Amino acid sequence: xxxxxxxxxxxxxxxxxxxxxxxxxxxxxxxxxxxxxxxxxxxxxxxxxxxxxxxxxxxxxxxxxxxxxxxxxxxxxxxxxxxxxxxxxxxxxxxxxxxxxxxxxxxxxxxxxxxxxxxxxxxxxxxxxxxxxxxxxxxxxxxxxxxxxxxxxxxxxxxxxxxxxxxxxxxxxx
Numbered sequence: 001x002x003x004x005x006x007x008x009x010x011x012x013x014x015x016x017x018x019x020x021x022x023x024x025x026x027x028x029x030x031x032x033x034x035x036x037x038x039x040x041x042x043x044x045x046x047x048x049x050x051x052x053x054x055x056x057x058x059x060x061x062x063x064x065x066x067x068x069x070x071x072x073x074x075x076x077x078x079x080x081x082x083x084x085x086x087x088x089x090x091x092x093x094x095x096x097x098x099x100x101x102x103x104x105x106x107x108x109x110x111x112x113x114x115x116x117x118x119x120x121x122x123x124x125x126x127x128x129x130x131x132x133x134x135x136x137x138x139x140x141x142x143x144x145x146x147x148x149x150x151x152x153x154x155x156x157x158x159x160x161x162x163x164x165x166x167x168x169x170x171x172x173x174x
Contacts, residue, residue, distance in 0.1 A: 001136065003166040004148045004158035006125070011157055014124040015141055021116035022051045028112035029053050035110060036062075042075050047137055050118035053111060055079055066100050080104040126155025140169050 006012075029041030033056055042054040055077035061070050062078050065085065070076040080103045084096055122128040125148065127137070135152035147169045148158060 001149060001151055001163075002153075003161045003163050004150070004154055005145055005161050005165070005169075006148075006158045007145050008124075008157040011121075011124045011146055012144070014121040015146060018050065018116055018118060018121045019141075025051060025053060025112055025114070025116050032056075032110055032112055035106070038062075041112075042077050047118060047122075047139075048132065050116045052115035053113075065096055066103055080107050125158055127152055140166070142169065142172075145169075 033039040033041045038058045038060060039056045042057055043051055044054045045051045057076045058078055066081060067078045068081055070078050081100060084100060088096055119128050131152045135150055138149045140147040147166050149166055
């Protein structure tokens with residue numbers, strides 16, 4: 001494990017752009033969740049791929065005929081069903097099918113699209129393109145400096161530092 005820091009304007013600008021995209025996505029997710037009572041947005045975040053809107057979680061859970069069961073492996077997320085479950089018949093089923101179609105169309109039309117891409121930020125440090133595929137990675141962002149702990153070898157914009165300096169920056173956040 002090695003420790004690095006940088007005040008390179010390109011790296012800091014790439015980090016700022018990523019944060020702005022992530023914040024914009026958060027706002028869009030919050031606005032989307034307001035369309036559904038009791039909903040909160042869920043996001044998937046990875047240092048390899050960045051941040052993207054994943055789905056919605058409800059309290060209380062949404063009813064089963066129109067929504068999937070909460071998925072405990074995906075933070076309890078629920079989505080509009082792709083088809084109605086068996087059980088309803090006749091006019092009731094037709095009405096539910098119309099309601100489900102409208103729900104799915106509304107959900108798909110208004111859900112946040114796009115992502116906050118982490119790759120330009122990683123590329124700015126020479127850590128993009130799979131450099132972190134088999135390496136560990138952690139970063140701490142300050143206003144004027146970025147600290148990185150990684151087993152990969154970044155580009156020359158990063159200056160190697162002692163672990164104690166990295167830990168001091170890490171502890172300053174607590």
